[in-house]
Amino acid sequence: MSDKNTLISKILVLDDGAAHCENDKAFCEEHNLLGIKPQQGGMEAAMAILKSNVDLGGIMLYENYGNSVGMGLKLARKIHDSRPELPIFLRRDSVASVAGLDQRDAAMFRCAYTLNDLQVLRVTLNDSIFNRIYPNDLVRGIAEITSASLQALFSNCDIDVETPYLVKDSIIYGEVFTLIAIESNWCRGYMMLQAAEAAVLSLIGRKAGNEDKVMTFRELNNVLGEVTNMVWGSFKNRYAGQHENGASLVQSQVPIIINHQRRYISFGSEDSQLCLKYTLRERGNDSVEPVSIYQRFIFNLNWSPDEFKDNASVESLFDAGELELF
Amino acid sequence: MAQILVVDDSSTVRDEVCNFLKTNGLTVTSAIDGKDGLNKLKADSSIKLVISDVNMPNMDGLTMAEKIRSELKNTAVNIIMLTTENSPSMKERGKAAGIKGWIVKPFNGAAVVSSVKKLVA
Numbered sequence: 462m463s464d465k466n467t468l469i470s471k472i473l474v475l476d477d478g479a480a481h482c483e484n485d486k487a488f489c490e491e492h493n494l495l496g497i498k499p500q501q502g503g504m505e506a507a508m509a510i511l512k513s514n515v516d517l518g519g520i521m522l523y524e525n526y527g528n529s530v531g532m533g534l535k536l537a538r539k540i541h542d543s544r545p546e547l548p549i550f551l552r553r554d555s556v557a558s559v560a561g562l563d564q565r566d567a568a569m570f571r572c573a574y575t576l577n578d579l580q581v582l583r584v585t586l587n588d589s590i591f592n593r594i595y596p597n598d599l600v601r602g603i604a605e606i607t608s609a610s611l612q613a614l615f616s617n618c619d620i621d622v623e624t625p626y627l628v629k630d631s632i633i634y635g636e637v638f639t640l641i642a643i644e645s646n647w648c649r650g651y652m653m654l655q656a657a658e659a660a661v662l663s664l665i666g667r668k669a670g671n672e673d674k675v676m677t678f679r680e681l682n683n684v685l686g687e688v689t690n691m692v693w694g695s696f697k698n699r700y701a702g703q704h705e706n707g708a709s710l711v712q713s714q715v716p717i718i719i720n721h722q723r724r725y726i727s728f729g730s731e732d733s734q735l736c737l738k739y740t741l742r743e744r745g746n747d748s749v750e751p752v753s754i755y756q757r758f759i760f761n762l763n764w765s766p767d768e769f770k771d772n773a774s775v776e777s778l779f780d781a782g783e784l785e786l787f
Numbered sequence: 788m789a790q791i792l793v794v795d796d797s798s799t800v801r802d803e804v805c806n807f808l809k810t811n812g813l814t815v816t817s818a819i820d821g822k823d824g825l826n827k828l829k830a831d832s833s834i835k836l837v838i839s840d841v842n843m844p845n846m847d848g849l850t851m852a853e854k855i856r857s858e859l860k861n862t863a864v865n866i867i868m869l870t871t872e873n874s875p876s877m878k879e880r881g882k883a884a885g886i887k888g889w890i891v892k893p894f895n896g897a898a899v900v901s902s903v904k905k906l907v908a
Contacts, residue, residue, distance in 0.1 A: 609893070613893030614799065614893075686797060694872060694873070694891075695871065697872075698871070781893060782895025783890070783898045784888045784890055784898065784902045784903075785890070786888045787881075
């Protein structure tokens with residue numbers, strides 16, 4: 462992680478006015494946003510880049526995008542239809558409001574702003590993307606225990622963690638994902654590991670030292686399942702071990718909705734989710750593309766960070782992997 | 788005939804632990820959960836050590852350890868848990884079932900091989 466103390470969010474910038482390019486860049490840097498811009502203007506390019514980014518925090522859209530009056534509105538309808546969970550922030554030329562739009566169109570936008578007054582955009586970004594506090598120690602600890610778990614299962618790889626970021630997207634990455642409930646008296650929710658099947662299968666095959674052996678999805682399930690189990694165990698031991706009171710907790714649940722056709726998953730909560738991306742680079746084999754694994758934490762059932770405590774000293778009483786004789 | 792029974796629902800862990808023990812000159816067999824482990828232990832009296840996960844389907848590792856003590860009263864088999872669990876209450880339950888040791892995953896074979904060899908001697 463380049464900066465372990467700052468959460469960022471990826472935002473799609475659909476504003477092709479050359480005069481605003483530097484302003485957009487400065488605004489993104491100032492507000493912990495990683496701006497992504499299509500190289501070409503136009504509806505198709507915008508939808509293509511949207512399709513290829515499944516972990517966005519939101520979209521900044523100019524009402525006359527593509528130098529075409531009204532095109533921004535048409536694009537907003539397409540975006541909202543395919544990714545309704547993504548907040549859209551509309552830049553307008555004259556008025557910092559949705560005045561003049563019909564009620565249905567106006568409802569697509571989280572706010573409208575002008576270049577002369579960005580305060581409403583700042584406030585809305587904080588309210589809609591950066592509204593949930595994830596303690597730095599927790600984020601750092603998650604990266605540590607997950608990297609250690611990945612390293613244990615992929616010993617032939619170096620593990621890098623990118624700067625953690627917040628997503629609003631509800632789109633699934635890859636073809637396979639694991640899901641496990643996270644329970645404590647200060648948080649309740651799920652952890653999800655997502656990966657592309659072919660890339661991980663290939664990596665597992667090379668680790669086994671037999672590239673010719675045909676690996677099946679069962680091997681993939683086992684490895685990802687074990688990584689999930691190890692992360693879950695470490696998380697529980699470190700962050701929930703001394704606070705768990707499972708026997709007396711009233712267990713509440715909400716439906717998890719997965720739409721494979723649309724690659725959509727909903728946990729019932731609209732709060733931003735914590736996402737970390739890990740890159741696995743095979744040592745001594747530069748010809749192979751790095752493998753990406755995305756990790757999300759969705760504390761949709763309980764989130765009380767004020768009660769969060771780091772029990773690192775408990776876990777360090779003895780080293781993992783060593784035999785503790787009774 | 789095997790010296791060690793490795794019980795884990797993850798084939799990744801089973802294979803890793805079994806391969807490590809074999810390369811250190813030990814004979815090994817494996818089971819996919821606590822129920823399978825209990826049956827294999829009943830069928831093979833040469834097993835001296837069980838290395839088991841805790842969280843498994845059908846029968847968890849601690850229940851298996853308790854059943855070994857209650858159903859195989861005359862066995863001298865040693866039991867070590869290999870698990871992501873690290874809670875004192877679980878360890879206390881394990882001690883009450885007579886288990887000899889606890890390893891928190893990931894498995895560091897080099898750190899435990901000498902102890903394992905002593906337990907099967």
